[in-house]
Amino acid sequence: xxxxxxxxxxxxxxxxxxxxxAVLIATDAPPTVPNRKVAGALAPLQLSGEHHLCxxxxxxxxxxxxxxxxxxxxxxxxxxxxxxxxxxxxxVSLADIDFLQCLHGRAPAVATGVKRVxxxxxxxTLQGDGDLASEGLAEVLHAAARGERITTIMLNNGVFGDxxxxxxxxxxxxxxxxxxxxxRQPEAHGYPVPVAELVATLQGSVYVARGAVxxxxxxxxxxxxxxxxxxxxxxxxxxxxxxxxxxxPTGWFLPTAxxxxxxxxxxxxxxxxxxxxxx
Amino acid sequence: MLLTGIGGQGxxxxxxxxxxxxxxxxxxxxxxxxxxxxxxxxQTEASVVIADEGLRSVPILESVWSAYVMHxxxxxxxxxxxxxxxxxxxxxxxxxxxxxxxxxLFPVPAGQLAVEVGAVMSSGFVLLGAYGAITGLVGVExxxxxxxxxxxxxxxxxxxxxxxxxRAGAGAVTALDAPAPFGAPARSARASVGTAG
Amino acid sequence: xxxxxxxxxDAVAQAAIAAGCRFFAGYPMLPFTDLLESMARRLPEVxxxxxxxxxxxxxxxMALGAGAxxxxxxxxxxxxxxxxxxxxxxxxxxxxxxxVVFNMARGQQDYFQATRGGGWGDYRTLCFAPxxxxxxxxxTQLLFxxxxxxxxxxxxxxxxLIAHTYMSVDVVPIDFGPLPPKDWAxxxxxxxxxxxxxxxxxAMGKAGDPGPGPDLHWQRIAEKFEExxxxxxxxxxxxxxxxxxxxxxxxxxxxxxxxxxGELRADGVRIGAFRPITLWPxxxxxxAEACRSxxxxxxxxxxxxxxxxxxxxxxxxxxxxxxxxxVSIDFSGMRQGEILTVPWIRDRVHQAIKEVKV
Numbered sequence: 104x105x106x107x108x109x110x111x112x113x114x115x116x117x118x119x120x121x122x123x124x125a126v127l128i129a130t131d132a133p134p135t136v137p138n139r140k141v142a143g144a145l146a147p148l149q150l151s152g153e154h155h156l157c158x159x160x161x162x163x164x165x166x167x168x169x170x171x172x173x174x175x176x177x178x179x180x181x182x183x184x185x186x187x188x189x190x191x192x193x194x195v196s197l198a199d200i201d202f203l204q205c206l207h208g209r210a211p212a213v214a215t216g217v218k219r220v221x222x223x224x225x226x227x228t229l230q231g232d233g234d235l236a237s238e239g240l241a242e243v244l245h246a247a248a249r250g251e252r253i254t255t256i257m258l259n260n261g262v263f264g265d266x267x268x269x270x271x272x273x274x275x276x277x278x279x280x281x282x283x284x285x286x287r288q289p290e291a292h293g294y295p296v297p298v299a300e301l302v303a304t305l306q307g308s309v310y311v312a313r314g315a316v317x318x319x320x321x322x323x324x325x326x327x328x329x330x331x332x333x334x335x336x337x338x339x340x341x342x343x344x345x346x347x348x349x350x351x352p353t354g355w356f357l358p359t360a361x362x363x364x365x366x367x368x369x370x371x372x373x374x375x376x377x378x379x380x381x382x
Numbered sequence: 383m384l385l386t387g388i389g390g391q392g393x394x395x396x397x398x399x400x401x402x403x404x405x406x407x408x409x410x411x412x413x414x415x416x417x418x419x420x421x422x423x424x425q426t427e428a429s430v431v432i433a434d435e436g437l438r439s440v441p442i443l444e445s446v447w448s449a450y451v452m453h454x455x456x457x458x459x460x461x462x463x464x465x466x467x468x469x470x471x472x473x474x475x476x477x478x479x480x481x482x483x484x485x486x487l488f489p490v491p492a493g494q495l496a497v498e499v500g501a502v503m504s505s506g507f508v509l510l511g512a513y514g515a516i517t518g519l520v521g522v523e524x525x526x527x528x529x530x531x532x533x534x535x536x537x538x539x540x541x542x543x544x545x546x547x548x549r550a551g552a553g554a555v556t557a558l559d560a561p562a563p564f565g566a567p568a569r570s571a572r573a574s575v576g577t578a579g
Numbered sequence: 580x581x582x583x584x585x586x587x588x589d590a591v592a593q594a595a596i597a598a599g600c601r602f603f604a605g606y607p608m609l610p611f612t613d614l615l616e617s618m619a620r621r622l623p624e625v626x627x628x629x630x631x632x633x634x635x636x637x638x639x640x641m642a643l644g645a646g647a648x649x650x651x652x653x654x655x656x657x658x659x660x661x662x663x664x665x666x667x668x669x670x671x672x673x674x675x676x677x678x679v680v681f682n683m684a685r686g687q688q689d690y691f692q693a694t695r696g697g698g699w700g701d702y703r704t705l706c707f708a709p710x711x712x713x714x715x716x717x718x719t720q721l722l723f724x725x726x727x728x729x730x731x732x733x734x735x736x737x738x739x740l741i742a743h744t745y746m747s748v749d750v751v752p753i754d755f756g757p758l759p760p761k762d763w764a765x766x767x768x769x770x771x772x773x774x775x776x777x778x779x780x781x782a783m784g785k786a787g788d789p790g791p792g793p794d795l796h797w798q799r800i801a802e803k804f805e806e807x808x809x810x811x812x813x814x815x816x817x818x819x820x821x822x823x824x825x826x827x828x829x830x831x832x833x834x835x836x837x838x839x840x841g842e843l844r845a846d847g848v849r850i851g852a853f854r855p856i857t858l859w860p861x862x863x864x865x866x867a868e869a870c871r872s873x874x875x876x877x878x879x880x881x882x883x884x885x886x887x888x889x890x891x892x893x894x895x896x897x898x899x900x901x902x903x904x905x906v907s908i909d910f911s912g913m914r915q916g917e918i919l920t921v922p923w924i925r926d927r928v929h930q931a932i933k934e935v936k937v
Contacts, residue, residue, distance in 0.1 A: 198775075203765055216646070219628045442835075
């Protein structure tokens, strides 16, 4: 319950009942701090808003967080992105940083070669769950075990979105896809691979976190995860990994607006959010 | 020349030592090896070609002037390729029946000499020292230097006995009257290397 | 420097480093393994990096990454390991990342794989097949230069006899002349300036500065390979002028054939030897010229007949072309078998000459 504002001429809210009580905002006068622009439609380093991703897709939010993290850490002129194959690949055209688009699943190996000969750069891979958990599981695990000073970002929507919604190694049990129409059944399709948990068990990884983009709180946390991952990898601490759960409006057999709830109610049961490892 | 024996007798190391010593003495050398997957106990063979200049040889030899025989088990493969009148330096300690044929045989009790100088593991170097001295192809000092370079850092405890073995072998034999023949100069051919660029 | 006795693998490693190679990644497989070991020993001495990768697929992709970041990079394997690398070799050809692949092949059964490739797309792989360790030292250095010049992955076709033969060699750095700066290489420095770089097989470019796209980009790549085919062929031709018989061989089989042909020529037989040094581009015109007076062409290769296709294309039906070799591998499966000897080749050449004369 809120109590009516005892606002005075200053316009400032006066806490009722001491410092522990809620701050009340007076709305009967203009705010003391003038309005200002805190973010544009375009993220920093983003060259165009005309991405080709579907309305309701979670990837553009993740892109934005990635670019904001790079810009805010001052890494724009040191960043090299190594990008796999998927809907998210188009970031290679949309962002004003160096990119190497590589073969499906191989980004952590390619990024290893880049980082080893350019040790002062901030090398990251951007991959989907099809690219990383299905095609390239060996590459990411070995890069993590070697403690490569890179950041790997896995956008996980549990589906091959680019090819029209087939099951990946990360599809959750019960998830409907074009190749598991009745939902993923363990007896027929096996179980999902929890990549973040696997990476966290390896000694070479120093930071592993799983975020999501289905609500404002998760978006804010995911950005913090990304910044922490970049800071640790570029400081030479070791391999860092951030998984981001994203919605797929076309690959999921759901109304687009139900995507965020599906992440919360279904994906999070298999893939709990939070930092798994922070050495 | 061909070197033959059983894996573990040091035949490959002897071949490398000879090849490296000859290189250090200014010769051109080609050396190739033939051995099985197992480290010990199998067939082992190496070939070394030494030339003054313009070495032209394939790495798999059709015929040879001399042979170094640590063990007779694989001798027939060597005998087939030995030229008439060739030189055979053989380890008489373990070669029970010394081979006979159209060649000059120099039996050297390499195993026994190795025991005498306290280098029981180094009979291959005794025979190599003897081979060098008999043929006059390489001096014992060059062999010693090459051996020192080839023995890996984790085996340096063997340097002293290996050197004793090489010197014991060299001291136990007398040289041939005529020195070893080096390969004839390269045949002239109308060879042209082309490039379209 | 005075010549040193070096194992072929070590000589190639030293040549690579002399050529500026500072990154190498490989996965052990005989007879390639010794090169990986040499690189692991020698690269750290020059502040380079050698990765003992977890698979051939990782190794070649690491080399691609290092090449994209501007380093002179190498990788290698043989046989089935090269097969695993083909996807990335094709990718590097199409996204124009230079590196050198050292194929220390098991015998001569990698000819198709080396010259036709197994990856996707309209690409070719420049491939040198040295006849011995000395030539391998020279080719290694030239390949790093040509890889950068053409911005393409290239291949050295060695084998057991290159990798494991010891030879007195002097690894002297060779200067092949200047190359354009690698202003395309990724270092991150132009991020945020509007001029950030991109290496992308699809060549789509950036928003506001579109690239040529796959159609134009791949057409241009195909033209580049056509140009390489015009100017990069190399060969050795011995006593082919006026020869009635020409024996064609490649790589380490060359010196064996050369010896047989030399003996026969000394006996008055009108015979010559021809050896393509570049397997791709195959020196078609030079071989056709070498066979101008020939009435038979013999192809000696230690496989079931792979290069013979290129020989037949080169002489275009004008001269009968017969195979001399066959599958022949030693018990270890690593090395050419019993047919790679002077006597075996001599017998077959004698036989072939007699057969036609009867």
